[in-house]
Amino acid sequence: MPINYYIILSIALFCIGIVGVLTRRNAIIIFMCIELMLNAVNLLLVAFSKMHHLAGKAVLETAGTDGQLFVFFIMVVAAAEVSVGLAIIVMMYRNIHSVDVNFLNRLKH
Amino acid sequence: MNNVLHLAYLVPLFPLLGFLINGLGRKSMSKSLIGIVGSGAILASFIVSVWIFMQVKGGNTFTAEYFNFISADKLTIPFAFKIDQLSSLFLLIITGVGFLIHVYSTSYMHEEKREHFGRYFAYLNLFVFSMLLLVMGGNYVIMFIGWEGVGLCSYLLIGFWFKKPEYNKAANKAFIMNRIGDLAFLIAVFWLIWKTGSVSYDTILPAVKEGTSGLNNTDILVITLLLFVGATGKSAQIPLYTWLPDAMAGPTPVSALIHAATMVTAGIYMIVRSNVLYSLSPVTLNVIAIVGLATALLAATIALKQNDIKKVLAYSTVSQLGYMFLALGTGSYIAAVFHVMTHAFFKALLFLGSGSVIHAMGGEQDIRKMGGLAKYMKITNITFLIGCLAIAGIPGLSGFFSKDEILAGAFMKSPILYGIGLFTALLTAFYMFRLYATTFKGSFRGTHEQEHHLHESPAAITFPLIVLAILSIVGGYVGVPEFIMHGAHSLNDFLAPVIVSVDHGAAHAAGHLSHSEEWMLTGISTALIVIVVVFAWTRFSKKPDTAEPTGFGKILANKWYVDEFYDAAVVRPLNKLGDFLDNMLEKPVIDGLVNGVGKLVNYSSRQLRLLQSGQVGSYVLLMVISMLLIFALQFFLRK
Numbered sequence: 001m002p003i004n005y006y007i008i009l010s011i012a013l014f015c016i017g018i019v020g021v022l023t024r025r026n027a028i029i030i031f032m033c034i035e036l037m038l039n040a041v042n043l044l045l046v047a048f049s050k051m052h053h054l055a056g057k058a059v060l061e062t063a064g065t066d067g068q069l070f071v072f073f074i075m076v077v078a079a080a081e082v083s084v085g086l087a088i089i090v091m092m093y094r095n096i097h098s099v100d101v102n103f104l105n106r107l108k109h
Numbered sequence: 110m111n112n113v114l115h116l117a118y119l120v121p122l123f124p125l126l127g128f129l130i131n132g133l134g135r136k137s138m139s140k141s142l143i144g145i146v147g148s149g150a151i152l153a154s155f156i157v158s159v160w161i162f163m164q165v166k167g168g169n170t171f172t173a174e175y176f177n178f179i180s181a182d183k184l185t186i187p188f189a190f191k192i193d194q195l196s197s198l199f200l201l202i203i204t205g206v207g208f209l210i211h212v213y214s215t216s217y218m219h220e221e222k223r224e225h226f227g228r229y230f231a232y233l234n235l236f237v238f239s240m241l242l243l244v245m246g247g248n249y250v251i252m253f254i255g256w257e258g259v260g261l262c263s264y265l266l267i268g269f270w271f272k273k274p275e276y277n278k279a280a281n282k283a284f285i286m287n288r289i290g291d292l293a294f295l296i297a298v299f300w301l302i303w304k305t306g307s308v309s310y311d312t313i314l315p316a317v318k319e320g321t322s323g324l325n326n327t328d329i330l331v332i333t334l335l336l337f338v339g340a341t342g343k344s345a346q347i348p349l350y351t352w353l354p355d356a357m358a359g360p361t362p363v364s365a366l367i368h369a370a371t372m373v374t375a376g377i378y379m380i381v382r383s384n385v386l387y388s389l390s391p392v393t394l395n396v397i398a399i400v401g402l403a404t405a406l407l408a409a410t411i412a413l414k415q416n417d418i419k420k421v422l423a424y425s426t427v428s429q430l431g432y433m434f435l436a437l438g439t440g441s442y443i444a445a446v447f448h449v450m451t452h453a454f455f456k457a458l459l460f461l462g463s464g465s466v467i468h469a470m471g472g473e474q475d476i477r478k479m480g481g482l483a484k485y486m487k488i489t490n491i492t493f494l495i496g497c498l499a500i501a502g503i504p505g506l507s508g509f510f511s512k513d514e515i516l517a518g519a520f521m522k523s524p525i526l527y528g529i530g531l532f533t534a535l536l537t538a539f540y541m542f543r544l545y546a547t548t549f550k551g552s553f554r555g556t557h558e559q560e561h562h563l564h565e566s567p568a569a570i571t572f573p574l575i576v577l578a579i580l581s582i583v584g585g586y587v588g589v590p591e592f593i594m595h596g597a598h599s600l601n602d603f604l605a606p607v608i609v610s611v612d613h614g615a616a617h618a619a620g621h622l623s624h625s626e627e628w629m630l631t632g633i634s635t636a637l638i639v640i641v642v643v644f645a646w647t648r649f650s651k652k653p654d655t656a657e658p659t660g661f662g663k664i665l666a667n668k669w670y671v672d673e674f675y676d677a678a679v680v681r682p683l684n685k686l687g688d689f690l691d692n693m694l695e696k697p698v699i700d701g702l703v704n705g706v707g708k709l710v711n712y713s714s715r716q717l718r719l720l721q722s723g724q725v726g727s728y729v730l731l732m733v734i735s736m737l738l739i740f741a742l743q744f745f746l747r748k
Contacts, residue, residue: 021729101725 006047013040027089027099031082038078042071115173117161117190120200121241123154127234135227143223144215147230151211151237155204158197165197166603172247172311179250186308189247195607198446199244199378202453206370207237209573213461214362216569217468229269229360236262240371244378248309249298252379256294256343259372260287266367267359276358283352290342290349297335304328314385318609326389333386333393337400340376345427346434347404351672353427357419361464364419369426369460370453377433377449381442385609388440398438398522402529405431407669409536413543414658414666417474418463421544425500426456428537432515435530441518443604447588448515450600451507454584455499458577462493465566465574466548470559476547477655478559483549485563488571490549492578497545499581501538502638507585513631514590520630521622531634538638542645543654550650592624 013036020033045067052064093099127150131143138146170193178188211233218229239258246252261284268280298308305313305322316322317329324332340346345353356368367373380387380397387394405428412424429452436445467474469486483490499506502513512534520527553560565571589597622630658666667673720731 018733022726022733025726104723104725 003047003051006043010040010044010047013037013043025100025102027092027101030101031085031089035078035082038074042074045071045074116157117171117173117192117245118175119157120154120161120204121238121245123150123157124234124238124241126150128231128238131227131234132231135224135231138223138227140219140223140226141215143227143230144211147234148208148211148215150234151204151208154237154241155201155208158200158204161192162197162201165192165194170194170606174247183306184302186248186250188251189309190245190251191247191310192245193607194604195378195381195446196244198450198604200241202450203237203240203244203371206453206457206577207240207366209576210362210366210370210457210461213365213464213570213573214360216567217362217464218360225269229266232262232265232269233363233366236266236367236372240375243375247311248307249301250308252382253291253294253298256339256375256379257291259367259375260284260291260343263287263356263367263372266363267356269359269363273358279352279355279358283356286349286352287342290339293335293342294339297332297339300328300332300335310382314383314609317385317389329386329390330392333383333390334396336379336383336386337376337393337397340379340434341400342376344373344376344430344434345404346376346431347400347407350404350408350427351668351675354420354423354668357417357423361419361460361467364423365457365460365464368423369456373426373430374433374449374453377430377437377445380437381446381607384442384607387437388609394438394440396438397434398519398526401431401434401436401438402519402526402533403431404428405435405533406529406536407431409533409540410665411668412540413536414662415540416477416666418466418476418479418544418548419460419474421476421540422456422459422463425459425537425541428533429456429500432512432530432533435526436515436518439515439518439522439526441514442608443588443601444511444514444518446604447600448511450587451499451511451581451584454577455496455506455508455581458492458574458581459496459500461570461574461577462489462496465489465570466493468566468570469563470555471562473555473559476544477653478555479548479553480551480555480653481549481553482563486565488565488574492571492574493549494545495578495581497541498642501541501642502534502634503642504635505582507581507583509635510585510588510590513634514588516634517590517622517627517630527630531637534634535637535641538641539645542642543649546646546649547653550646551653554653554655590627592627 017033017035017037017040020036021030024030024033049064049067049071052067054064056063089099092104096103127146130146131138135143172189172191174187174189176188177185179186211230214229214233218226221229236259239255239262241255243252243255243259246255264280264284267283268277270276301308301313304324305316307313313322317324342349353368353373357364359368387397408424408427408431412421412428415421415424429448433445433448433452436442436448465486466479466482466489469482469489470479473479495506499508502509516527516530516534519530553563586597587603588600591598657663664670
């Protein structure tokens with residue numbers, strides 16, 4: 001399958017993520033959109049990794065595999081981030097009985 | 110043997126240590142300890158000075174270089190001390206008279222609080238240190254350090270009682286007036302560096318004498334005139350003399366040490382030190398002679414009508430300094446140094462005597478409220494009388510010899526100078542005996558309470574008086590003129606190596622007077638002076654001059670309105686200019702610029718602040734837009 005398809009899918013996912021973050025006010029949905037962007041990047045990394053592996057495996061057995069390593073790191077960090085982020089959202093809900101991010105602009109004062 | 114003279118640094122070191130100990134320990138040391146440290150430091154350097162003097166008398170002169178003070182490109186200025194006949198003589202005067210005045214101060218200043226007592230002695234020691242640097246320095250830069258140091262100490266001590274605003278004003282006046290002269294001095298030093306590449310006496314002066322210094326006549330004229338302007342500041346000559354009478358705001362021992370015996374003679378020392386330069390510039394010498402004589406006459410006329418005991422002495426000091434400059438201007442450098450020495454003795458004596466009187470009168474300085482003090486203060490009376498006789502020039506006392514030598518020198522130059530000089534001497538005799546008779550003779554005119562308190566001062570005050578009185582009598586015998594006793598002018602022989610006679614100089618152009626002429630001149634002046642003394646004594650003993658002066662006397666009492674003239678001609682225009690610049694330049698332009706920068710930052714940050722809205726969404730939007738911009742930019746730049 002040509003690499004273009006992966007790239008287009010990835011861009012679509014990323015843009016959905018961005019628009020979601022920009023337009024939604026519910027913290028949980030923003031959170032999910034961020035995950036979407038991360039996964040768009042993951043997809044891209046895996047796709048390019050595969051491509052480079054196919055092109056270079058004649059020279060080197062492990063060519064292009066480091067992109068997949070990155071993906072694992074991102075997944076680990078994302079998992080940690082999710083746990084922290086969800087905890088914050090839970091605390092936020094407990095305190096203000098809402099998950100609306102605009103409600104939090106009181107922080108600036 | 111020469112290397113022993115390297116120890117010369119001990120002379121200024123002791124007062125410096127005294128300054129540090131007294132200055133740092135003024136709150137924790139007892140008064141007697143402060144007095145011992147202060148006086149002991151000067152005594153120690155006096156002893157070293159005597160030893161150095163003995164060495165020099167044995168023909169052992171030396172320039173000791175300790176380290177490189179300034180080294181820049183081709184210019185090297187060593188930190189050097191020059192020990193020769195001239196500086197060793199000044200060392201003796203400074204440390205000797207200085208020691209006596211320190212002893213005197215331990216008693217005179219005893220009513221001060223401990224802290225101020227310590228501060229006083231610290232300043233006094235610092236002054237002696239600076240003065241020693243000035244005299245011992247082996248080049249003009251070291252001399253300038255001392256020159257500024259004594260100016261600073263003078264300022265600090267005039268304003269010693271800083272709680273009175275008018276004393277602070279007097280201190281400021283002295284300092285600012287001195288700055289004018291100092292600037293001229295500094296320019297002269299720069300000129301020397303520019304033309305000769307050196308400031309050391311040992312390099313410049315012999316080269317000037319040989320004519321290989323690279324200085325042409327114009328350079329010498331400018332340098333000598335600038336140095337002389339420096340001297341008019343420090344040594345209180347026209348036009349910069351008005352600070353000295355105001356400097357009497359300081360404690361009386363300070364007036365004696367700084368404003369009579371030592372600091373004000375710095376200008377004379379400097380000119381004698383550079384006598385080679387001056388001898389090559391007859392124009393400057395004429396200027397010096399005229400300025401000196403004019404100052405002597407002007408100050409003497411003002412002194413006629415002053416009623417403050419210290420003011421009379423102050424104007425007398427200005428007048429005597431004018432005399433010394435007259436001597437310099439007529440080329441009789443040795444006579445000037447001679448008069449510096451005798452004047453240091455009798456003027457310090459007179460000031461300390463006046464201090465003793467003020468002490469007994471409980472701070473009163475107006476001679477119209479004194480009178481008849483001879484009965485109460487025997488030692489002060491006798492010593493003060495000796496001082497007056499010495500300054501008036503009565504034969505046998507020190508002032509006679511030095512004054513006579515100056516007048517003889519003036520006569521050789523021009524009989525007009527002699528005539529005015531003699532007239533000034535008569536005025537001096539008159540006002541000194543007006544002062545003496547009004548203070549010590551007649552009947553007491555103060556309050557009963559003051560009369561009850563009148564007493565002779567303690568030994569720490571009378572001891573310096575007695576020593577100085579003896580010196581005022583015998584001090585003149587080192588310079589007995591040739592016509593009285595052949596070969597008795599030992600000062601002449603002693604200082605001869607320092608004074609370089611230049612063949613085409615003005616100093617010896619007029620030739621020598623015959624002995625009979627000298628006898629005649631001395632006879633005339635002595636007779637006239639004695640008549641004036643007797644007249645003033647009898648007149649003011651019977652009827653003191655207590656009425657308010659009128660007519661011409663009023664002009665004299667108001668000091669010829671010179672202060673008012675300076676105020677109108679210099680001070681007020683400067684203040685006006687300052688106000689003008691303040692209103693037109695400072696506030697709108699400079700303040701506007703500075704405030705404008707502040708306002709700009711303030712305004713722009715207030716506008717930028719609006720970006721931080723706290724809306725997470727707007728932050729993210731900005732982030733995305735900026736990232737897109739960066740990508741786009743990169744995309745276009747790649748091409």
